[in-house]
Amino acid sequence: FYFCAKDTSGASNIGVAVADSPIGPYTAMPEPLMTVEMCKKQNVSMGQAIDPSIFTDEDGTSYLLFGNGAAAVVKLNEDMVSVDLSTLQNYRGAREFREAITVTKRNGIYHFTWSCDDTGSENYHVNYGTSDSLYGPIQYQYTVLEKRPEQDILGTGHHCILQIPDKDEYYIVYHRFFTPLTYFSDGKGFHRETCIDVLRFDEATGLMLPATPTLEGVSVRTLGKEPQQPEITPGWDGTEPEEDETVPQPTKPALAEADSQKKSIFAGRLLGIFAVVAIAAAALLAWRKRLHRKK
Numbered sequence: 001f002y003f004c005a006k007d008t009s010g011a012s013n014i015g016v017a018v019a020d021s022p023i024g025p026y027t028a029m030p031e032p033l034m035t036v037e038m039c040k041k042q043n044v045s046m047g048q049a050i051d052p053s054i055f056t057d058e059d060g061t062s063y064l065l066f067g068n069g070a071a072a073v074v075k076l077n078e079d080m081v082s083v084d085l086s087t088l089q090n091y092r093g094a095r096e097f098r099e100a101i102t103v104t105k106r107n108g109i110y111h112f113t114w115s116c117d118d119t120g121s122e123n124y125h126v127n128y129g130t131s132d133s134l135y136g137p138i139q140y141q142y143t144v145l146e147k148r149p150e151q152d153i154l155g156t157g158h159h160c161i162l163q164i165p166d167k168d169e170y171y172i173v174y175h176r177f178f179t180p181l182t183y184f185s186d187g188k189g190f191h192r193e194t195c196i197d198v199l200r201f202d203e204a205t206g207l208m209l210p211a212t213p214t215l216e217g218v219s220v221r222t223l224g225k226e227p228q229q230p231e232i233t234p235g236w237d238g239t240e241p242e243e244d245e246t247v248p249q250p251t252k253p254a255l256a257e258a259d260s261q262k263k264s265i266f267a268g269r270l271l272g273i274f275a276v277v278a279i280a281a282a283a284l285l286a287w288r289k290r291l292h293r294k295k
Contacts, residue, residue, distance in 0.1 A: 004052070007032070011035065011036060012068075013032035014049050015028055015032050016033045018081065032049075039072065041085075042085055044072050045069075045090055046068070047067070047068040051066055052066050053100070053160065061075060062075075073088075075087040091135075092136055094112065096117075097127075098118065099114070100114060100157070102161060104161045109132065110131045111128070111208050113126050113127065113128050113145075113161065114127055115157040116157070120155075122189075124155040124156065125146040126146070127142070130207065145172060148212075153176060154177040154181070155188070155192075158174060158175055160174075161199060164223070170200070172197055172198075173196045174213075175192040176195060178191040195217055197214055199211050
């Protein structure tokens with residue numbers, strides 16, 4: 001679990017914590033995974049060491065992408081809680097980069113996306129570029145996520161991209177100004193809602209298409225489970241009744257018979273309990289009589 005935190009001096013760092021389960025509990029490593037000082041020692045430009053994004057390439061090697069004011073990448077060691085500083089370097093070509101860089105690989109091409117402007121601005125948006133190498137340089141393409149004022153959708157940024165496993169299906173998850181916009185009078189960029197929308201690629205060019213932020217989002221999707229079949233009950237043929245079709249209800253005689261059966265079962269169980277108690281009492285009385293004769 002990779003996260004942002006400030007040290008005692010107020011500097012922002014990237015930390016990492018581990019757990020045996022995705023839901024925790026997590027134990028943080030005692031030292032930061034990445035700091036601005038570590039970047040300076042490697043002559044890597046960095047405003048704040050924030051916004052970690054983890055990418056695992058096809059060969060199983062994982063990398064940390066991060067940055068504020070400048071974007072950078074570094075290889076993670078196999079333990080996933082330390083980095084190989086000899087691989088740390090800045091990205092070139094991330095136009096208007098502010099923060100939150102991430103990468104998606106598709107058909108051998110690395111698709112980079114990053115946030116621009118400021119989270120407090122309604123123009124906060126996501127730019128896009130491509131490269132044949134994870135280390136760049138990045139060829140800038142265009143903006144792939146931006147505001148829709150006519151829908152009161154503003155400040156769309158700080159995203160991640162989700163691919164459905166083993167499918168050519170993608171979604172973009174991001175935050176934007178809380179809606180309705182009139183709910184807060186100020187600080188709208190700090191009152192946020194988290195959103196998810198569909199992300200597609202152009203089959204002809206292979207490039208990521210601009211995403212359309214919506215008020216509806218996407219429908220529920222459950223992964224890893226086959227659709228559950230309804231449990232078949234006696235007298236049901238597996239079809240649902242039409243809207244104007246009345247679902248058959250038990251008749252009064254049937255209900256009375258069922259109630260009578262329940263009462264009979266209850267009475268039988270009650271008599272059984274009395275019988276057990278009576279036998280136990282008789283046995284106890286006989287034992288006491290034998291004990292008295294011996295005395």
